[in-house]
Amino acid sequence: MKIAIASGKGGTGKTTLATNLASYLAETQKVVLSDLDVEEPNSGLFIKGNLIHKEDKYKMIPEWIEDKCTLCGICQKVCNFHAVIQLGPQILVFPELCHACFACSELCPTNALPMIPKKMGVLKHFQINNLSFVESRLDIGEEQAVPLISQTQKYIDEHFSEDVIKLFDAPPGTSCPVIEATKDADFVILITEPTPFGLHDMKLAVDTMKELKKDCAVVVNRFGIGNDDVLDYCEKENIPILAKIPNDRNVAELYSRGELVYQKIPEVKQQLENVKDYILKLEEGGRK
Amino acid sequence: MKIAFTTKGTEWDSMMDPRFGRTEFILIYDEEKDELTNFDNQAIEGEAHGAGPKTAQKLFELNPDVLITGNGPGGNAATVLEKAGMKIYIGAGDMSAKEAYNTFKNNKLKKF
Amino acid sequence: MKEIVIISGKGGTGKTSITASYAYLGGKNIVVADCDVDAADMHLLMKPDFKISEDFYSGELAKIDQDKCISCGKCADVCRFDAIPIINNQYIVDPLNCEGCGYCARVCPTDAITNESLNVGKSYISTTKVGSTMAHAKLGIGADNSGKLVAKVKNEAKKIAEENKKDFIVVDGSPGIGCPVVSSLSGANFVVLVTEPSVSGLHDLKRVYELVKKFKIKAGCIINKFDINKKVTKEIKEFLDKENIVHLINLPYDENFTKAMTIGQTIVEYDQNELSKLVASSWEKVKELVS
Structure with missing residues (x-):
């Protein structure tokens, strides 16, 4: 019950x-x-x-791998929550804003944003x-x-x-x-x-x-x-x-x-x- | 030096917007050229969350040396601006942009 | 014009109760903003007329056009929120589960999915029983309060205060420590922290003050029901001293607060004695500190 x-x-x-x-x-x-x-x-x-x-309890968030990134900007475009932002030559992830929808990670053409657990x-x-x-x-x-x-x-x-x-x-x-x-x-x-x-x-x-x-x-x-x-x-x-x-x-x-x-x-x-x-x-x- | 202000309008006499993420305008003063330009940030009203990082990103593109604002950016936005190496001065929320500039020049604004 | 936020x-x-008392004492000279939209109760005391209302949209919800859908199931595959179940052989969006991330729409091969702005409630501009203007809002079920809604309510209040040259905006702030309360604090000139001397009261006070500190806003504190636990009251005072927070006033445990609320009055209307004086003196102190 x-x-x-x-x-x-x-x-x-x-x-x-x-x-x-x-x-x-x-x-x-x-x-x-x-x-x-x-x-x-x-x-x-x-x-x-x-x-x-x-x-400890974890949620999944994307982690930026600089070497693989081509700075195409798709990740920040597909994030409805502004949790991923492109800043000149780098990508910033804001874990608190991330809803773990996986869109940025899975739509990244070069797998530069794998999802990793974050406490x-x-x-x-x-x-x-x-x-x-x-x-x-x-x-x-x-x-x-x-x-x-x-x-x-x-x-x-x-x-x-x-x-x-x-x-x-x-x-x-x-x-x-x-x-x-x-x-x-x-x-x-x-x-x-x-x-x-x-x-x-x-x-x-x-x-x-x-x-x-x-x-x-x-x-x-x-x-x-x-x-x-x-x-x-x-x-x-x-x-x-x-x-x-x-x-x-x-x-x-x-x-x-x-x-x-x-x-x-x-x-x-x-x-x-x-x-x-x-x-x-x-x-x-x-x-x- | 390029100086950015969070404001409610596009002129020197416009009041400062004490908010960072949801500021209505960003006013940019280029001291060398003695030129005042602005960016209309009012579309931010449509964002439910994450206004801070979004505005910070815009500011990054505008690339000023100094930001003058009211209360100061929240944690997320502060991270972005830190990366950009921008100097942030706060406590100008109740002034006009002109007053804020003068106060800054007199070293009377608090550093964030 | 100064903005005072109570959290x-x-x-x-x-x-x-305290926010409404300040709103009452300030009379026509202030604009009230109720940003505690999750449990918006101030209207029960200030009796606004709900005169101007506007639908409020926040976030998005996926919608599937069944005529265009070829039932490939890609949307359901990528959805991490189990928000697209199959019902009677049709893929349907479950509005309670959909987070509005928009991923499904991006992978749909026939563009059958669109993101619709979500109507989450209404915002209002009213005239209160004391003749002042009040900006407030009402959320629908399952809708989350957001920085956006709080900003909207506060903006309306600010605009009115500026146009009519009012001295103060008094804001009933949002609870918790998330985005809505950040938005409540943003742009404030002074914060009034209302707490009670219980183990959880002190705990939550410390948590929310972390946030106030980040914004470098001057703060004062009211210890309500200070006499139910003298020991914790002392601990709270020590905390206030340490953090340089102005101790505005101690209020005793008093059922007149509830009695006043029961007949839809603020405590300063209902009680003509000590309690009323204490609340009024804290308002005077706040006004002094903010100007």
């Missing part, structure tokens, strides 16, 4: 939910949490395990009891999150069996990286706040999930502030609300120190129980 |  945790905007409690839920589920079963917010992976600040594996980030795999935690971190200056997200998912597929519950902490927003992080999920949990900002951004996320034909449900964070518009919207749209995490200054304080919330605040644990029940039911349904 | 790196730190 693959569950993605997403939100229309940052700062609504996505990482809080992902880390607490993963840790709570792991009290009774095998769970892997994967932080796919590769530009700002923060889950690792809350989950401390033993590092059991680490690997774009690091994947780390941690373990604490039942809980595995896999995070990938994009190197500073790299702009393409999608290839790293897709390679991280591949790692999860190869290293964990079907019966392990897989949680994905998706990047915020509704752009390509979010789509990449949620498109393989069986089910998406959207987290939001009961405020006009929260509602507005959640609607965008719901529309995105509809476009991807994903089932989704909502967890309301900071329940008690704001108004009922989020609840009304979910009812109208037939989106189940799995949990309402109470608005509590203590939650913010625990989060700020990098601590798990549910271990200290029983009401939060209770709400996570609701989410767990829902997931287990889904899993049962899936097996039948 | 945060991490979401949920109160960046938009």
